[in-house]
Amino acid sequence: MTRYIIKRLLGLIPVIIGVSICAFLLIHLIPGDPARAILGERATPESLAAVREQLGLNDPLHIQYLRFMGQLIQGDFGRSVITNSLVIEEFAERFPATMELSIAAMTIAILVGVLAGVISAVKQYSWFDNISMIGALFGVSVPIFWLGLMMQWLFAFKLGLLDASARLSVELRLDNITNFYVLDSILTGNWEALFDSLKHLILPSLALATIPMAIIARMTRSSMLEVLRQDYIRTARAKGLKEKVVIFRHALKNAFLPVLTVMGLQFGTLLGGAVLTETIFSWPGIGRLMYEAIMQRDFPVVQSGILIISLIFVFINLVVDILYSFVDPRIRVN
């Protein structure tokens, strides 16, 4: 097992190099001048040149890339050219917000998606199946920003049930331990903050959950339908097991395998979806940080950010692969 993990980790090296090149080129090849973004429209040509020189933007691209990589290897992700703070610190500060949102979204997506998929498969062609599959089709095709805005309008402005922006109402104080607000409120016994942070969390996590939920539901359904046809399900029934046991113990455990892979991929994609969701819901996470950095041509934040997000993506997929080998004895590696 350890050898397998080490092998997989080594396999990440070329991926990281590839991603770093892409991140680097992306920000350096698109039009727009970081120096002008920093100094504003009325900067003199001299000061622009000075800033470019200072940022190393006059060097050939491959030199700039090597410098970027050299710093990365030393753990230096650079500084924001706008705020001058360390990129890594900016990310560390924003990261818990994104994780809280993503975990909430993924939890909703998995619980609802798997359950809907199982019921749809067991009661194939029932009204439940039809409605949830139409819902799933809607879920994968609706644009997140539109859905987010609609939900804000309905639940926050019309009904006033939930909150549409930020993580906590301004008048509330919360001592931060982990920066996961829900967790922090529980840890500090601050029930008012818990209730409030949940009210803030629900809408953005629902919006973010929509696509993975729909995909997981469809995947679970088709995977379950496939498994329910298998001989070992007939064996399980012939043993006299309750239908519940047949479905959850014998069928779902098998049907879950392909779903697990999809979940891993979806969790990664979620980080991309977070950029949109966080922007709409003013959620102070790394998605919003990236959005601001792109708007301001803050190239160190963007290129390191892409890299960090990709690393998280790759890492999550590695975790899923390892989990997979735990669930499926056939590919368990010794």
Add this chain to the structure above:
Amino acid sequence: MAENLLAIEDLKTYFYTPSGVVKAVDGVSFSLKKGETLGVVGESGSGKSITAMSILQLIPSPPGKIAGGRIVFNGDNLLEKSEEEIRRIRGNDISMIFQDPMTSLNPVLTIGEQLTEVIVLHQKLDKTAAAARAAEMLRLVGIPEAEKRLKSYPHEFSGGMRQRAMIAIALSCHPKLLIADEPTTALDVTIQAQILELMNDLKDKFETSIMLITHDLGVVAEVCDHVVVMYAGRPVEYADVETLFEAPLHPYTWGLLASLPKIEERGKQRLEAIEGTPPDLRHMPTGCAFAPRCSKAQTVCREKQPLYRQVREGHYVACHY
């Protein structure tokens, strides 16, 4: 004579498909006495498996439905029992093993989990006692290092071992009836013989009756006491093994017997299959279902369905002649 353990009376199991009603089982009757082994033979598609699955009510529904008849087990009509009562019978009083051991075991659960599960369910034993019983069952079916093997997954077993494990699962609650649906078809010849021998031994040990579904008349000759021959969803002949092999009455049985290679000729001669194909179960001919393929068929055979009647003590046949 021992009493009937199982009596199937005029069983009808239909599949309601978009292209018509498939009468997979259409008026099957036979009985099985305590302690005996009954062979059920017939070509592919003759309704053997569907008959067996009807007994435990495992027919996928929709589209399948048991449309009529009685299945009397130990004096009770199973078709009148509730789902809950049937569940208590499955795997406990009547258990079943299937053709393909490679796909009949759940790949993500250990052999031990799949074995103890049924013991805990029906015998109300605690985990430790169930595990001990499970290990004992594996030993009984001839799997060495039983304790260790309980932790194995099906993919770590060979085909023969998986079928042994299936037998262990099926017999773990000492059922009164074991339904074996072509238990050896997917295995190679030497393993086939071992599995049959094992079933025969355990049958005596647990006083279990067996309903053995097979294509192979050679197997029937070796292990069965009585045989029922099925054709297109109906029984065409029933007799004890000696009678069936020595004085078969139905032309279809003759055909099956003729297609059985004689021991001394095995390998030399090609199987002499019966000419033609079975009828479409959605549009059965009005007369005898076998008439279109029967060399002895007369006008009456094509017009009137023959009665399934007793011609001598314990010998039934459905033929006009």
